[in-house]
Amino acid sequence: MAKQKRGKSLWHLPTRARGTCPVCKSTRTKLLYPRTKSDGTPLKVCKRCDGASQERVDAAV
Secondary structure: OOOOOHHHHHHHOOHHHEEEEOOOOOOEEOOOOOOEOOOEEEEEOOOOHHHHHHHHHHOOO
C-alpha cells in the first residue's frame, strides 16, 4: 500500500524546509539537519553537509 503520510510534517515548516544551504550554497534543498558552529550558533544544513567537517561549518555565513 502507498504511504500517505510520508513527508507530511514538512508542510508545516516555513517554506517547507527548503532554502539555500549555508555551507555548500546549493539552492532549493531541504535544510533538515541541525549543526552548530564552534561559537554555539545553530545552523540548518542539507543532507550532504550534515557530515561536513567542523571547519567547513564554521566558515559558513
